[in-house]
Amino acid sequence: MIKRIAFEEWRALARDRAAVIGLLLLTVLMLVAALTAYEQQRGANAERARYQAQSNHEFQAQPDRHPHRMIHYGHFLFRPVNPLAAFDPGIDGYTGSTLFVEGHQQNSANFGDVRQTSLLLRFGQLTPAFVLQVLAPLLLVFFGHAAVARERESGTLRVLLAQGVASRQLVLGKLLALCGFTALMLLPALAGLAWMAASGHAPWLPVLLLAAGYTGWLLLWSVGVVLVSTLFARGRDALLVLLAVWTVAVILLPRWIPDLASNAVALPTRYENVINVQRDYLALGDSHNPQDPKFAAFRDGLLKQYNVTRVEDLPVNLKGLVSMEGERRSTELFNRYAAAGMDRQQAQSRLIDHAGWLSPALALRRLSMTASGTDLASFRSFLEQGEAYRYALIQGLNKLHAEEVHYADDGKAGKENRISNSHWQGFPPFHYRQAQVDEILLRAAPAGAALILWILALTGLTWWLGGRLGRAVR
DSSP, X not given: OHHHHHHHHHHHHHHOHHHHHHHHHHHHHHHHHHHHHHHHHHHHHHHHHHHHXXXXXXXXXXXXXXXXHHHHHOEEEEOOOOGGGGTOOTTTTTSOOEEEEBTTBOOOOBOOHHHHSOGGGGGOOOOHHHIIIIIHHHHHHHHHTTTTHHHHHHTHHHHHHHTTOOHHHHHHHHHHHHHHHHHHHHHHHHHHHHHHHHTTSSOHHHHHHHHHHHHHHHHHHHHHHHHHHHHOSSHHHHHHHHHHHHIIIIIIHHHHHHHHHHHHSOOOXXXXXXHHHHHHHHHTOOTTOTTOGGGHHHHHXXXXXXXXXXXXXXXXXXXXXXXXXXXXXXXXXXXXXXXXXXXXXXXXXXXXXXXXXTOHHHHHHHHHHHHHTOSHHHHHHHHHHHHHHHHHHHHHHHHHHHHHXXXXXXXXXXXXXXXXXXXXXXXXXXXXXXXXXXHHHHHHHHHHHHXXXXXXXXXXXXXXXXXXXXXXXX
């Protein structure tokens, strides 16, 4: 009986030209969004790979120089685009993708898409994630709101109940039909994700996580639409309620709750942060001056370690060692401020995640960005990996300064103190490490649990109301 009811509902949808056209338009929009996003992602990756190769070549091709000049010459690092960013770009459009690394300085990432393109990007991008998160639920609302209410309005519900059809069978049949409609909407996205995994562009587990998340999201809306249609005797009333729910859950809350989190956990402005860092950095001393009183204890310790009384008698260049110590101290300072800023941003993110238990749209966004590698944790990983590379590079150059340049000649007029450029060619290039599968699952687990809880709650409520539908008619 449930299958028969679902089949009749399918026939009604098939006869409704608006439903067929809406489904076709959504499919076309999904394909256009997927192809456009994939092409943009592929182009961005190719461009960044080209720039990274060019930067590596220019760094290694530098002529013979003093090692400290190479420290100030610096190097560029580019973050590769995650393959699944074509499905959900997440916060990538708002964060930088390029790091300039140099000595005595920890720079932030630059060249975010929002600053490079039209301000319209702030209103959202046409991506598969946007289509499924925002437009697909709206389509379900328009073509499913009268699924049960239509039977009550037309008077056929009494006839069906009189013929022995259980009210729960009717509700489940309508739900089964709407789930079939949902499957057709999901099909292009699932096919695209399967192609990315099968072709080796993306690992299987994040792809399956995305597929499960969006399947659960649209299943949740299917159940919710049938639930509201069961509650109201008129389809018009059900439509108005569902549109209000869609507006609040999909449009308002995902924008309002991040604002509340920003107000609850305030971040210092960029200028405040720069002033505080510069003040503490100057208090560390001048690592360019080996006679700076701030490094007196370090200098005395070196003399004692090598059992000499003059810095000229040291087997290594004191200036290079002081530079290494200064870089160590300044890096600890930079990392402390950077970690404090990121911790506050992640505290904001946790507040938004907690709201995912109240709004499944927020839970889905968290799961989607985590699986796609476009969330805050992925961006922080890029910054931390870039900083680790910067520190190793600068300290490597400082070590060359200490071991390859003689202290007696260092800085004297007429003395170039250059070393062979073969030393620059020995530094390894930067390789960005994507998050491991277990990290992705751990970060996505709370959002997935929130979605499951919402599905179970709405399904249970629909089952209970479906049993009471017959009594309400009588």
